[in-house]
Amino acid sequence: MSLPLYPEPVMEGPHGPPAADGPVNILLVDDRPDKLLALQAILADLGEHLVLAHSGTEALRCLLKQEFALILLDVSMPILDGFETAALIRQRQQSARTPIIFVSAVSDSETHVSRGYSLGAVDYILTPIVPEVLRAKVMFFVDLFKKTQQLKRQAEERAQLFREQAARAEAEASERRAAFLAEVSQALMTPLEVEEILAMVANLTVPQLADVCLVDRVTDVGTIRLVAWRGSPAGPVPLPELIADLDPIPLDSDFLVAKAFRTGKVQLLGEVPRFLDEISPRCDTGERCNRLVRLGTRSAILVPVVRGQAVEAVLTFAVVKAARVYVPADIGLAESLARSVVMAWERACLYQAAQEARREAEAANRAKDRFIAMLSHELRTPLTPILFSASTLAADPTLPEIIRDDLQIISRNAELEARLIDDLLDITRITQGKLNLSSTLTDAHRLVLSALDVCADGVQRKNLVLTVDLRADSHMLNADEARLQQVFWNLLKNAIKFTPTGGEIQVRSFNPDARRICIQVADSGTGITAEMLPRIFEPFERGQETSSEGLGLGLAISRPIVEMHSGVISAQSAGIGRGATFTVELPVVSIPMETGAAGPSSGEGGDSDAHRLRQPRILVVDDHADTLNVMQRLLQRLGYAVSTADGVESAMSLATGEAFDLVISDLGLQDGTGHELIQRLQWSGKRIPSIAVSGYGMKEDIAQSDQAGFAAHLTKPVSSQLLKATIERLLALQ
Structure with missing residues (x-):
């Protein structure tokens, strides 16, 4: 396995240097000041800190505040004698092992000495005191205390070092775990199929987390099936061959993986051999864990992958080579890994649902396109014989003029019907983003004049006053001629439709600057309300409710066509009865107009x-x-x-x-x-x-x-x- 995701045990390091020596506290207890003064004089040369207490009670107060290397305690004191004071000292944990030397002038030494030692005294001295003897004994216990303190300091230093090493090892392991989870989460952002996610988890966790990873799912027939695996077993049999020999596991069986599926809880086997020994009286030679046995597993952890209330899969991580075993701390990492799998699973399901919805929408769009195409085909087909018959009859010179006028009406309305069908198809293409342009260098003025020619009959029928002022100096465009002429035709058609007989229509062009041309169509017609102006370019809007023909698609088609030419179309009106002005603004191309025109070919005909x-x-x-x-x-x-x-x-x-x-x-x-x-x-x-x-x-x-x-x-x-x-x-x- 690679670097462990949990810290290894910290080994004991070398001893640190001993702390510097300093004076220690020695407590002298006696109710007689002269005896305290004598003791102080004898021990003064030792250079230690001598604390004087005039009673047992005062001695106890001193012990509450300071730690002492040794206590010299007088036996005969009023209120609280030496023995009673020693007994109370021993009851306190911090002073229970502090050395006590009794100092006494009582001659009944046998009784007192026995009682002193029974209270934990280290020595019993009778007065008169021999100074050299007392100093030697005190120096011994002072030296013992100092060495003990030094050992304590060294032990504390070692403990602190161990704690720091353990904390550092834990921090490094925590960083590795976080990096590992981040790597897994990042990798699981890519796969969009559940099977890919499970296979990737098995690949990512070996060898970082386990020597072998097994991924199981429940089949439709209620058995547990292995769907992904990675790693090498401890034995000589390769993992694919070993797995192939295993039978399906019933969901209601006592196998650990089945239990994980049923309970949705992590199954931890710190030491698999010990676990097998424990269950052997209840099962046949450990067959309930035969996968783990055949893998040569030393330790294992089984983690359910839970989505909502359902256990979708179980991840089995097994150690077969390394000396380490899984511990409860590993459960957190395994559960975090399972949560990452769940999030990737949710993303995959959402992606698959979105893909399915997109396929359904595309199928619906294709069906709609075919329906519209078939509908237009069925609507167009009867128009062909109508137009052909009308044009054939109109060519007959023997027909009266009134009949020819009627034939013109038939042709005009048949062409209008065809135009409505084209508008429906165009608006469908626009809404689906399928309207394409074939741009060439073209003259905007020529397109306007062509549209005027198409609309000439309408102008004449309504006896309209048409003013054309095309004064723009720059009027060459990079445009789709047919589509842009369609825009101008729509604007002129609307102007004719909504202008009463005898009204006026103005068509003009100008350059607001060197880069743009504006084409304006203004009429004196019915006008547009302020409320309708923002919606005038939406499909099926017709400016106002009138009895005039049309579906209200012309402007809805014109706006995207103009915008696809990097232009802008706008409408202005002062209100009902005050006419309307439509402006098309387009970028021009700075190419000079050709002055010559090619003549007809000599071979024409x-x-x-x-x-x-x-x-x-x-x-x-x-x-x-x-x-x-x-x-x-x-x-x-x-x-x-x-x-x-x-x-x-x-x-x-x-x-x-x-x-x-x-x-x-x-x-x-x-x-x-x-x-x-x-x-x-x-x-x-x-x-x-x-x-x-x-x-x-x-x-x-x-x-x-x-x-x-x-x-x-x-x-x-x-x-x-x-x-x-x-x-x-x-x-x-x-």
């Missing part, structure tokens, strides 16, 4: 002429009959030879017998998908340019079409102009 040599053949695949029929008529009117199919198999059958220049396919077909159709055409050796036409228009849908081999992906409802342009572009590439 050359590829088209090549295709006029024969009529291009197009295969249209869609399982929606109305869409299929309307698209066929539109393409035939545009001069193409068209064949139709309502599924993958019928399309493959036509492609096998005929040569097509282009394939236009829906993605969701009854007997497969458009992706499968294109892949099968490619596998059969037919490399035909293809256009995906689908109600699925999210970024991942377009990416899937590109991966499947489609050259273009158009989202329903598709305008006839966009379809025509895409077809011409792909045919021109052949």
Whole structure:
């Protein structure tokens, strides 16, 4: 094992130097002052501290205050004689062993001497006193006292040294225990699975705390199963082989590990051999502890890992090599280790719960995304034949003007419906953080003018006065053209919607400084209340309750788009009936405008002429009959030879017998998908340019079409102009 986590016994060190000699106290007790004076004269040359007491009572008071090397005590004293005084001296623990020499003039020496010695006297002197004899005896006991005091001091010094060494050893061991627990706690911050935690505990505790560590858990069938271990047994059999031979332990058995599971209390075996001797009369050859026996365990401690009211695991620490044994002090460290395991266990459970919740949330989001995509697909699909039919009929020169106006109404409202579907998809992308930008160098003024062109019909219908003042000198941006034009279109659409007939709309641009451009759209419309202004950019807020159409998503979509361009959008209004002003502030790019424009290519139309040599053949695949029929008529009117199919198999059958220049396919077909159709055409050796036409228009849908081999992906409802342009572009590439 490594450095012990508890201090080893402190060995006795060398003796320290003796304390310096000094005068000691000698107590002289006699009721006669002349005799005290004589004793003082005889002993004065010894250089010791002589204390005089004139009675037994005064002598007792002196003993309460000082320690004496020797007492010279007169026998015959009034009130309290020498013998009575000696008896009281001996009753006090501090003076019970102080040497007493009786001094007496009584001739009946036999009786007095016997009584004196019976009271613990070391000598009995009769007067007259021989000074040399008295000094010799006093010097002997003084020297004895000094040596005794020296031995006491040395013993105290040794004891103090032992205490300091023990305290230092305990402090060092405490530091090692704290460092060990800190290391374990830090290491247990990493694993996020319970099995990893238990395996790590076994690895960390060997050899710091034990030679062998076993970790047990209870199985579903009520038996105890070893789930982790580390270390080397005392015998020649490796630990994995030794463990493999052990049978499962029943939870209701008398094994110590089973007892730890049932009671939730630490099981300490200071000395396993002695424990086995104690239980041998109650069990068969110690089989109740066979794991400990086979490991060659000298000492063991079993610690339950308790979470709440349940014992989740038991940690068994065993000493098999070292001479030390576990003691009760080890329980604190083992329990601290178990608490660290519990905290790591709780973190793992919380992490696993969070992961499960995240997986469920992601699954729910995916399901929601697919539902929205399917919903948009189903909503877009009927719009395609509506728009195609309306545009086809509007191209008929024989129709009356009023009919053409009605067709324009149909087209406009179908496009509005498609815009609402796009808004729903956009707000979904924004809330999920899936709205991405494709930024290029672009002109902010051009985007504003393009948005104005789109809104021109609305301005004319309501006879609005439109003022455009684009005076910003710096108006080049690094921006996603389509998304930023969407913002300007939303602002213009709202201004037209909420401005009464004959009202005014102002569009202007300016540079507040060299780094920014501001685009403002102001109207004289219904205005916005002060209470509504803070919420105007939230989803489904519409400024005020009106009967006008819309979901209130335009501004909610515009704000994140502007913010993704590192810009700011804001709204101001003086109140109801006083109009509103919306300001978009964006960073500009300091790149000079190009002065020249490229002219049309001299070869323009050359590829088209090549295709006029024969009529291009197009295969249209869609399982929606109305869409299929309307698209066929539109393409035939545009001069193409068209064949139709309502599924993958019928399309493959036509492609096998005929040569097509282009394939236009829906993605969701009854007997497969458009992706499968294109892949099968490619596998059969037919490399035909293809256009995906689908109600699925999210970024991942377009990416899937590109991966499947489609050259273009158009989202329903598709305008006839966009379809025509895409077809011409792909045919021109052949």
